[in-house]
Each structure stands twice: as C-alpha cells, then as structure tokens.
Amino acid sequence: MDSLDSMAAHLKSVAGTGLEPAIVLRAETALEELLSNSIVHGGAPETPASVVWLCAVARTDGLMLRYEDPFAPFDPMAKIDEALRRxxxxxxxxxxxxxxxxxxxxxxxxxxxxxxxxxxxIDLLFATRRTR
Structure with a gap:
C-alpha cells in the first residue's frame, strides 16, 4: 500500500483539470480497493518486485482509469456475480x-x-453526470 499515496496523487493531478469532486472520490475509492485486492488476494507479498500500473485520463465524458497488475489471474465478473447473490x-x-x-x-x-x-x-470509466 506504500504506492497508494503516489497513485492517488497522480489521479488527483489528472482530475485537477476540472472534473467533479464526486468523480475523483469514486475513482480514488475504487483505486484503493483494487490495490488492496492486489495485495491481499493477488499474491503481491510473494512477489514484492512486481509493479502495478495505473493510467488515468481526464476526458470530456469523465475520468478513465486503467489498473494493471501482474498477479494471479482471476475473473472479476464471477466474483461480482457471487457478491450479488450473497x-x-x-x-x-x-x-x-x-x-x-x-x-x-x-x-x-x-x-x-x-x-x-x-x-x-481493469478499465473503469467514472462518467460526468449530465443534468437536464
């Protein structure tokens, strides 16, 4: 989790281009959860030299995140379906x-x-909210 602060700072610097604070908060929360999962479930402690990548891009439709890790393969949709059933x-x-x-x-x-x-x-889009 040492890299969480620098990753969050990068995220905020990209989002500092005028995105809604709620979008940044949602993206930060998701980032923390993904990094935590990499550490707890992905085997990060067994491979400490491995690198997690984060790409954040502010777009006209919101904030796009790409999160990559080299850890154990998994099917997040199966985990999400399981959680929904619970x-x-x-x-x-x-x-x-x-x-x-x-x-x-x-x-x-x-x-x-x-x-x-x-x-x-994992690619995530946190869209700007359009008001009518």
Whole structure:
C-alpha cells in the first residue's frame, strides 16, 4: 500500500483539470480497493518486485482509469456475480468480506476486465453526470 499515496496523487493531478469532486472520490475509492485486492488476494507479498500500473485520463465524458497488475489471474465478473447473490440473503446471514469488487463495479459507469500479457487489466470509466 506504500504506492497508494503516489497513485492517488497522480489521479488527483489528472482530475485537477476540472472534473467533479464526486468523480475523483469514486475513482480514488475504487483505486484503493483494487490495490488492496492486489495485495491481499493477488499474491503481491510473494512477489514484492512486481509493479502495478495505473493510467488515468481526464476526458470530456469523465475520468478513465486503467489498473494493471501482474498477479494471479482471476475473473472479476464471477466474483461480482457471487457478491450479488450473497446480497439477496439477510445481512446477518452473510459472511464478511467479498464485496469490494462489487462496490467498484457499482461506482464505475463502465467496467471492463482483460487478462493480457500475464497481467490483469481493469478499465473503469467514472462518467460526468449530465443534468437536464
């Protein structure tokens, strides 16, 4: 998590181009969850020299994030589906944890995953809200 501060600072510097504060907060929260998942579930402690990549781009339609890690392959959509099924149970019957990716999925307006070149890649768009 040492790199979280520098990644968040990069995100804020890119977003400083006039994006809504709510978009930046959603993107920062998603970034923290993805980095945490890389560390806790991806095997980061076993491969400390591995590099996590972040690309943030301010666009006219919002903030685009690309997050990549070289850790264990996984299917985030299966994890999200599993978390959605668990939310149908009363809260006292749910096991703790496992809702982070669902939170990221719900905060982002677009969510795409690809495993390519030995890396997990998640692309997220946090769209500007249009008022009528």
């Amino acid at each position: 939310t149908t149970h009363p809260i006292e019957q749910r096991r703790a944890g496992g809702l982070g990716l669902l939170m990221v999925f719900r905060m982002a307006d677009e969510f795409r995953y690809l495993r390519e070149g030995g890396r997990n890649r």
